[in-house]
Amino acid sequence: MDWVVFVAAGIAVLAGALGVVLATHPVHSALMLVMTLFGVAVLFVAQQAHFLAAVQIIVYAGAIVVLFLFVIMLLGVDRSENVRAEPLPFQRPIAYVAGAGVVAAVFLLARTTWVSGAQSAAGPADGPGSNIEKLADSLFTRYLLAFEMTSVLLVIAVVGAVVLARHSPTGGVRDSEAS
Amino acid sequence: MSVPGAWYLGLAAMLFGIGAIGLLIRRNVLIMFMCVELMLNAVNLTFVTFARMLNDIGGQVVVFFVLVVAAAEVVVGLAIIVSIFRRRADATADDISLLKG
Amino acid sequence: MMHAVWLIPALPLTGFLILLATGRRMGDPKAGYVATAMMVGAFVVAVGVFFDLMGLHGEERRFQQDLFSWISVGGLDVHVGFLVDPLSVTMALFVTGVGALIHLYSVGYMHGDERYPTFFVYLNLFAFSMLMLVLSDSFLLTFLGWEGVGACSYFLISFWFERPSAATAGKKAFVTNRVGDFGFMLAMFLIFATFGSLNYVPVLEGAHELTHVTATAIALLLFVGAVGKSAQLPLYVWLPDAMEGPTPVSALIHAATMVTAGVFLMVRVNPILNLAPGALTLIATIGALTAFFAATIACAQNDIKKVLAYSTVSQLGYMFLAVGSGAYVAAIFHMVTHAFFKALLFLGAGSVIHGMHDEQDMKYMGALRKWMPITSGTFIVGWLAIAGVPPFSGFWSKDDILLAAFEKNKALWFIGLLTALMTAYYMSRQVFLVFYGGERWKKPEAAEAHGEDVAHDAHGAHGDFKPHESPPTMAFPLVVLAGLAAVGGILKSPLERWLEPVLAHPHEFASSSSTKLGLIVVTTVGALSGIGLAYSIWLRNRVRAETVEPEVLRHAWYVDALYQKIVEAPGRALANFSAFVVDAKVIDGTVNGVGALVRAGGTRLRTVQSGFVRNYALAVAVGAVAILAYAVARSA
Numbered sequence: 001m002d003w004v005v006f007v008a009a010g011i012a013v014l015a016g017a018l019g020v021v022l023a024t025h026p027v028h029s030a031l032m033l034v035m036t037l038f039g040v041a042v043l044f045v046a047q048q049a050h051f052l053a054a055v056q057i058i059v060y061a062g063a064i065v066v067l068f069l070f071v072i073m074l075l076g077v078d079r080s081e082n083v084r085a086e087p088l089p090f091q092r093p094i095a096y097v098a099g100a101g102v103v104a105a106v107f108l109l110a111r112t113t114w115v116s117g118a119q120s121a122a123g124p125a126d127g128p129g130s131n132i133e134k135l136a137d138s139l140f141t142r143y144l145l146a147f148e149m150t151s152v153l154l155v156i157a158v159v160g161a162v163v164l165a166r167h168s169p170t171g172g173v174r175d176s177e178a179s
Numbered sequence: 180m181s182v183p184g185a186w187y188l189g190l191a192a193m194l195f196g197i198g199a200i201g202l203l204i205r206r207n208v209l210i211m212f213m214c215v216e217l218m219l220n221a222v223n224l225t226f227v228t229f230a231r232m233l234n235d236i237g238g239q240v241v242v243f244f245v246l247v248v249a250a251a252e253v254v255v256g257l258a259i260i261v262s263i264f265r266r267r268a269d270a271t272a273d274d275i276s277l278l279k280g
Numbered sequence: 281m282m283h284a285v286w287l288i289p290a291l292p293l294t295g296f297l298i299l300l301a302t303g304r305r306m307g308d309p310k311a312g313y314v315a316t317a318m319m320v321g322a323f324v325v326a327v328g329v330f331f332d333l334m335g336l337h338g339e340e341r342r343f344q345q346d347l348f349s350w351i352s353v354g355g356l357d358v359h360v361g362f363l364v365d366p367l368s369v370t371m372a373l374f375v376t377g378v379g380a381l382i383h384l385y386s387v388g389y390m391h392g393d394e395r396y397p398t399f400f401v402y403l404n405l406f407a408f409s410m411l412m413l414v415l416s417d418s419f420l421l422t423f424l425g426w427e428g429v430g431a432c433s434y435f436l437i438s439f440w441f442e443r444p445s446a447a448t449a450g451k452k453a454f455v456t457n458r459v460g461d462f463g464f465m466l467a468m469f470l471i472f473a474t475f476g477s478l479n480y481v482p483v484l485e486g487a488h489e490l491t492h493v494t495a496t497a498i499a500l501l502l503f504v505g506a507v508g509k510s511a512q513l514p515l516y517v518w519l520p521d522a523m524e525g526p527t528p529v530s531a532l533i534h535a536a537t538m539v540t541a542g543v544f545l546m547v548r549v550n551p552i553l554n555l556a557p558g559a560l561t562l563i564a565t566i567g568a569l570t571a572f573f574a575a576t577i578a579c580a581q582n583d584i585k586k587v588l589a590y591s592t593v594s595q596l597g598y599m600f601l602a603v604g605s606g607a608y609v610a611a612i613f614h615m616v617t618h619a620f621f622k623a624l625l626f627l628g629a630g631s632v633i634h635g636m637h638d639e640q641d642m643k644y645m646g647a648l649r650k651w652m653p654i655t656s657g658t659f660i661v662g663w664l665a666i667a668g669v670p671p672f673s674g675f676w677s678k679d680d681i682l683l684a685a686f687e688k689n690k691a692l693w694f695i696g697l698l699t700a701l702m703t704a705y706y707m708s709r710q711v712f713l714v715f716y717g718g719e720r721w722k723k724p725e726a727a728e729a730h731g732e733d734v735a736h737d738a739h740g741a742h743g744d745f746k747p748h749e750s751p752p753t754m755a756f757p758l759v760v761l762a763g764l765a766a767v768g769g770i771l772k773s774p775l776e777r778w779l780e781p782v783l784a785h786p787h788e789f790a791s792s793s794s795t796k797l798g799l800i801v802v803t804t805v806g807a808l809s810g811i812g813l814a815y816s817i818w819l820r821n822r823v824r825a826e827t828v829e830p831e832v833l834r835h836a837w838y839v840d841a842l843y844q845k846i847v848e849a850p851g852r853a854l855a856n857f858s859a860f861v862v863d864a865k866v867i868d869g870t871v872n873g874v875g876a877l878v879r880a881g882g883t884r885l886r887t888v889q890s891g892f893v894r895n896y897a898l899a900v901a902v903g904a905v906a907i908l909a910y911a912v913a914r915s916a
Binding site: 006010014017018020021023026030033036040044048055056059063067071072074087092095096099102106107110111123131134135137139143146153160161164165 | 182186188190194201214228230239243246247252253255257258264273
């Protein structure tokens with residue numbers, strides 16, 4: 001049973017990824033991305049990370065991809081990119097080699113076993129109690145500072161986004177960077 | 180019978196590779212951004228797998244933070260893209276080459 | 281008084297400094313008198329030192345004065361100090377004495393020259409250098425004086441440097457001297473390596489321990505230096521050209537003092553020379569050949585000073601012949617008498633030139649006996665001395681040399697005899713052309729020979745011009761020197777006894793008295809026949825002049841042209857090669873090439889900065905792959 005879930009989700013993930021990369025139309029890419037995200041969420045559930053699966057769907061698929069779609073619409077959807085042509089020399093061959101290299105390296109590394117030291121540094125993943133309880137436990141005790149910093153980061157991000165994206169008749173950011 | 184962790188790691192590796200190649204090949208800035216998201220997801224998957232393999236909730240905590248930061252990053256990144264490529268539909272990453280030596 | 285020996289070089293040095301600072305303000309003639317006074321003072325001190333030294337006896341006749349430490353580096357410790365012994369005092373005496381007379385002469389001769397004070401600055405500097413050369417107690421200090429006189433020779437030869445020929449002559453003298461100096465320096469290195477010291481006393485006293493090879497090497501290297509300084513074959517070429525300088529310079533430097541430095545050096549190191557018989561033979565041979573060679577050239581020269589220049593080269597050859605035959609005293613004796621009569625002859629020639637308003641070609645002189653009686657009288661005394669007519673001084677000294685040569689090698693003696701004959705001939709020729717015969721300056725060819733100067737007689741003599749006798753400042757030294765040249769022969773035996781402590785072992789003449797007498801007769805007959813030959817050619821016109829003056833002799837065997845071809849032309853080619861090929865192409869090419877290479881490299885590397893974000897992302901990816909590969913390799 002687990003294998004079926006794994007294979008199905010895996011196919012969804014990889015197909016979606018290929019779709020993102022190969023689609024000419026940005027909206028198609030965004031939809032393929034959604035498929036990938038769903039696949040990943042399923043794989044989270046299969047690994048007993050229920051809370052994260054939920055957050056993945058709500059935040060990633062639900063907010064981030066929507067944000068992508070907003071911007072795609074804002075910048076105009078009619079034009080598709082010419083995937084065939086590549087103006088930069090040697091970009092494609094080296095890119096393929098680099099990508100393949102990364103994958104191969106990881107595969108090779110995955111066959112070794114490194115023991116890093118103490119187990120359960122932050123607490124056991126299985127055992128009694130729900131997943132969200134355990135997560136909240138370590139989040140609000142051990143990693144409280146990081147949690148608070150992350151919230152500050154979110155505020156900064158919002159402020160930055162507002163500043164960057166507004167129309168400014170007097171000074172501010174202009175779209176003069178493009179050469 | 181549970182799927183061994185190594186399979187998940189392999190899957191995550193392939194997802195990462197696809198995302199990397201896509202980032203290097205595509206010219207449309209938004210699609211490049213989406214490939215970055217693919218890579219981040221691959222990393223998330225890896226962390227969760229390790230959380231299970233090593234029986235440590237810390238892996239999932241990391242994923243939590245990665246998620247949050249990825250969201251913030253997307254926000255700011257898209258804002259930048261909007262400000263640079265405002266109302267120019269044919270904008271590609273190759274248009275910005277002021278750093279040319 | 282011996283402790284005041286440092287005054288002897290110090291006085292001319294003071295004169296030099298005073299004249300350097302205030303000479304131009306002093307002007308003509310005060311600057312000249314100051315310089316002369318310094319020389320006279322030095323002479324007086326030298327006489328005092330001489331008498332003091334006579335008070336000591338035999339082997340004790342040596343006094344060293346150490347002034348201060350000059351160079352003290354590692355194993356080399358050289359002091360500025362003086363060695364007073366018979367040889368150095370003899371040299372100091374005639375350098376200061378003859379030098380003082382020539383200084384006085386120059387007061388009159390250089391009168392009217394616009395750089396009058398500068399002349400005496402150089403003269404005093406020269407005197408200082410020469411005195412340091414002879415009085416020093418170490419090879420290095422002598423070398424200081426050696427180089428100093430070379431430099432002053434350059435200054436003084438090219439004193440009238442607006443004349444290109446004078447400037448060139450000065451350069452030629454200096455460069456040719458340097459070739460010899462190279463040998464001197466190598467000799468000093470060898471001496472230091474062998475003895476660990478450059479002072480005369482330890483070196484000469486330890487000379488008996490030298491191996492034959494080392495002694496020969498040192499002797500030959502020092503002789504190379506002497507060949508340059510004393511104008512022997514093949515480095516004599518600078519001396520005839522040095523006649524471009526004023527006549528007192530020719531008298532002082534190129535007759536009496538500087539050129540004798542080489543002979544002095546050889547005599548100073550006689551303990552070393554005695555251990556190198558091969559070197560001695562070479563020295564004698566070169567001396568004899570030089571004497572003969574220069575005499576042949578002198579027979580065909582028309583310039584009054586050139587005859588005397590080649591004569592000097594020839595007489596120096598005699599001195600080296602004496603050195604090579606082991607007769608060191610004879611060499612010094614001839615040096616002293618030569619200083620007297622050659623300085624006299626040069627000053628007399630200067631007087632003639634002065635009285636003939638700068639005419640130097642003997643073909644346009646003649647019958648000056650009645651216009652310049654003092655000059656001609658003293659010149660005739662000098663002529664008889666150099667020709668070797670008894671009882672004048674030259675006869676005694678030349679005779680000793682020929683006797684020593686006869687005992688060494690009959691061939692060398694014969695060459696010396698022929699040279700004596702030629703010496704008598706060309707000097708008589710000179711006297712007859714200048715002081716006897718017809719008044720040839722009145723001939724129209726004389727005016728033509730001087731081209732544009734026909735309008736005024738500032739340069740050259742012709743027409744109804746009358747030669748005049750020289751002023752007393754010039755005549756007085758002539759008379760004194762004539763007296764010395766006449767009676768100088770009496771110094772012969774006192775000099776032998778006096779110089780004994782300086783020699784490693786004194787030279788004994790092995791011939792019987794009958795042989796000695798026979799040689800004297802042969803030499804005297806040779807001298808008289810030379811005079812007779814000149815008489816019949818030049819006064820009686822029995823033989824045509826052209827037969828005895830072939831072109832090759834007049835052009836000095838074309839030696840200068842030969843040197844130009846074998847030395848100057850390759851040297852110039854080498855210089856051109858170095859400048860235009862090595863420097864411009866190779867060195868500049870390398871330097872520029874490095875720059876071009878860096879620029880080319882930079883241009884190529886610039887393309888990495890394409891400005892495209894995707895390229896940079898690619899680079900990041902490649903780097904990441906590299907790190908991962910390393911991790912994989914580590915884990916394997």
